[in-house]
Amino acid sequence: MELQIQDLVxxxxxxGIDAANAQAESIxxxxxxxxxxxxxxxxxxxxxxxxxxxxxxxxxxxxxSVSAEQAKRDAVLAFKTEVQAAYEKxxxxxxxxxxxxxxxxxxxxxxxxxxxxxxxxxxxxxxxxALKSQLAQEIKDGLEIKPTKGVKAGFRLAAxxxxxxxxxxxxxxxxxxxxxFRNLDI
Numbered sequence: 001m002e003l004q005i006q007d008l009v010x011x012x013x014x015x016g017i018d019a020a021n022a023q024a025e026s027i028x029x030x031x032x033x034x035x036x037x038x039x040x041x042x043x044x045x046x047x048x049x050x051x052x053x054x055x056x057x058x059x060x061x062x063x064x065s066v067s068a069e070q071a072k073r074d075a076v077l078a079f080k081t082e083v084q085a086a087y088e089k090x091x092x093x094x095x096x097x098x099x100x101x102x103x104x105x106x107x108x109x110x111x112x113x114x115x116x117x118x119x120x121x122x123x124x125x126x127x128x129x130a131l132k133s134q135l136a137q138e139i140k141d142g143l144e145i146k147p148t149k150g151v152k153a154g155f156r157l158a159a160x161x162x163x164x165x166x167x168x169x170x171x172x173x174x175x176x177x178x179x180x181f182r183n184l185d186i
Contacts, residue, residue: 088178095177096170099154105134108143111157111166118142123156 099107108122121144124131132139139145148156151169158165 088174091177092170092174095173096153099168099170099173101130102134104155105131107168108135108155108157109138111155111168112138112143116142119160120144121146121158121160123148123151123158125151125153 104124112120112122117138118141122135123146125147127145127147132145135143135145144160150156153170154168154173156165156167156169
């Protein structure tokens with residue numbers, strides 16, 4: 001009987017070990033499946049993250065390129081504006097210099113030629129004796145010459161009845177000529 005018990009214990013032990021081994025193999029196989037699935041999911045997610053990062057990098061590069069082009073265009077426009085402002089200043093200064101002395105007298109004479117000068121007033125920055133002598137005949141014929149704060153150089157020929165005026169001041173002449181300089185292609 002002892003032998004039968006021994007055989008029975010051995011048989012139970014063998015069945016238990018076989019069952020445990022089978023269960024262990026099943027658990028290991030299940031763990032390998034789960035590990036493979038986790039690795040596969042991780043690889044897929046890594047590819048997705050990589051693709052997303054590459055797309056974002058592409059967008060950033062394009063944005064940087066557009067920003068650089070915009071900055072370049074803004075710099076060119078700012079430079080062009082600066083150059084035009086310098087031209088305007090030079091033009092106004094040169095016109096102001098040209099509209100003094102003898103040239104001023106000649107311009108006023110030219111403006112009133114063929115007109116009844118007694119109907120006009122020449123508004124200028126400053127009345128000088130040289131200008132009075134240059135326009136002596138026109139003054140004798142009724143042209144009024146008076147200094148005006150609004151005129152820095154040149155003159156404004158105003159109708160005495162207030163019906164209008166001819167503006168030949170440095171600001172107006174520069175404004176008339178400046179469009180020829182504003183359209184420069186720099």
